[in-house]
Amino acid sequence: MQGWGMKVTFIAIIALLLAITGCKKKETAQVPDEVESVVVEEIAEVVADTIFVWLDSIHRGEGPFNVMERLRINRNLRQRILYELANEADLTTLRVGERFAAVYDLDTARLWGFIYFQDVITTHRIQLSYDEDGAFADAIHVLDEKPHTMRHRLIRGALNHTTLDAELRSMEIPPRVGQAASNILECKIAFRTDARIGDEFELLLAETTFQDTVDGVAVERTLDGRTELLFVAYSGVRAGSVRAYKFFDGDKSSYNAHYTEDGEALIFSGLRYPLDRIHITSSFGMRRHPVTGRSAMHNGVDYRARAGTPVYAVAEGRVTKSAFDNASGNYIAIRHNDGYSSYYLHLSRRSVNVGANVRARQVIGLSGNTGLSSGPHLHFGFRRPNGTWMNPLSKRMIATPRLTGEKLDNLKLQIEDIRRIYSELDGA
Ligand SMILES: [Zn+2]
The missing domain is CATH 2.70.70.10 (Glucose Permease (Domain IIA))
Incomplete structure (x- = not known):
């Protein structure tokens, strides 16, 4: 990898860009990580070596618009880029630290593209083109995704620690997934009073894995951010028994959630307080x-x-x-x-x-x-x-739609699929 060469480009060009934009404010260049370096090298091959790559990330309370503003992307282009990007990537759940880059073509001093580094295998690129007069002409989305596969994993355990959360953390389950499992079960179980040492739980996960190389050796890695919880069950002397299945109703559907077999949604949503100060x-x-x-x-x-x-x-x-x-x-x-x-x-x-x-x-x-x-x-x-x-x-739960009719039928079909996966792993 030409890591050295890239770094020079990253740092030296900041001053040039500040000159172009006439901005006197000092910006700190972020050090590109491995994924970003690879993507940028690929772009450099396309656009020749006259690009400037400006990396930035989401700060607290920000959306992608703020990042684009800092990257000196003008208002019209910002809207157009966001429109294209939002069609292809979910920008509603961005977290602090998620990374973006603006790529400028130094020959023309124009924005060449905007990049969203979604995760280590997925990069979204909005590539811009201009007409002969240099006016903005078009923006297209290019998805760059490394090969990956999906595998299922069944996890079983019993409560030794005081909480399910602590138990799952000790089993190296991604915190996001452990939290989701607890929240689902909490709709039915008052853990604080009813959890007991020895209570049993099961999680069925769908994990995304990809091949990576570490020091020249091929290794399989799991992409934690994409791990899905297909099924979670809990059973205890006092807590009773709860089983919840993942239901997929379609992209961006508000019915996407975990449900009991009879279609009761287990969406944990704590009530808000009726007053600012509670006594x-x-x-x-x-x-x-x-x-x-x-x-x-x-x-x-x-x-x-x-x-x-x-x-x-x-x-x-x-x-x-x-x-x-x-x-x-x-x-x-x-x-x-x-x-x-x-x-x-x-x-x-x-x-x-x-x-x-x-x-x-x-x-x-x-x-x-x-x-x-x-x-x-x-x-x-x-x-x-x-x-x-x-x-x-x-009162622990509120705002829970119950599936009926066609949606309930779909849930039952999906539960059958999940049970099939479960019994394959169970037998193994
Ligand atoms: Zn009263």
Whole structure:
């Protein structure tokens, strides 16, 4: 590899480009990693040796647009490049540190292309062309993917550590996959109270592998970022037994998730808090009522809140009540996608009407002291679809679509496939 030569190009050219763009701000050139060097060498062969490659990466809170801005790509080209790139690569889940490069042709001082280094085997390149007058003409996408294969792996274990997370980490399962497995199971299992040493779990993974060479020796490597969790199961004395299967409904479908056999989605989505500051003054259960003095069931949780504190919807949903009565004062109820409803009582002000769709964390009103209330606070309740009250603090899951009809049939077919893979590995 001509690593030396490349480095010279990378560093020396920065000054030239700064001269071209008239920018005085000092930029730090990133050192290209191995993949980038290979890709850049390939490009250099196409465009001759007069290119400048400017590497950059996603910083906290940024999208690709910000990176392109730093790479001095003009606004029109930015939009065009993003349009082409977004058709081919998923840019919605970019993480801090993901790498990009702008390639400038130094003979013409024009942007030759824009590169997204998705992972060690995948590079997306948007290549630009210009007409005779030098005006931008076209942008095309070129995918560069190293050969790779898929293999399945069945992992079995029992809980020795205190948590499933810790257990999976000790088995060198990619943290992203371990986290996903825990989140799926957590929809059904209260690990904090019900996990026991000796509980058993299984994970069926689909892994992407590729050939690499380390010091001239061929080795097979796994691309952790592409590992998929096809199946996860857990069984314990107290926790009971849970099995979840991956369902693929199509690119970018919101139904892509893990489901139980009967089509119940296991999408972990913790509820958001109804207030910015959380201090419980009275919990769910039997208590002596602070106003009437009688012993009664407290159907929710009381949070300390000065009158006028913003109250948020804990999850997305539709407003089913926005009213006043003598006991609850001003109150709001929101029905969520899983059929459960959240209740917010004693408000000083309601700012949403019945029928409104609200997002998680949207302000729905201000806390207060209306109705049967001994002082300013927020009473927060949660009601099951059958109308009974539950402890809001034990509500673990919300916004779970259930598959029906054709989608449920598709899930069943996919479960059969997964079981076939499972039994092949199980027998091996
Ligand atoms: Zn209360």
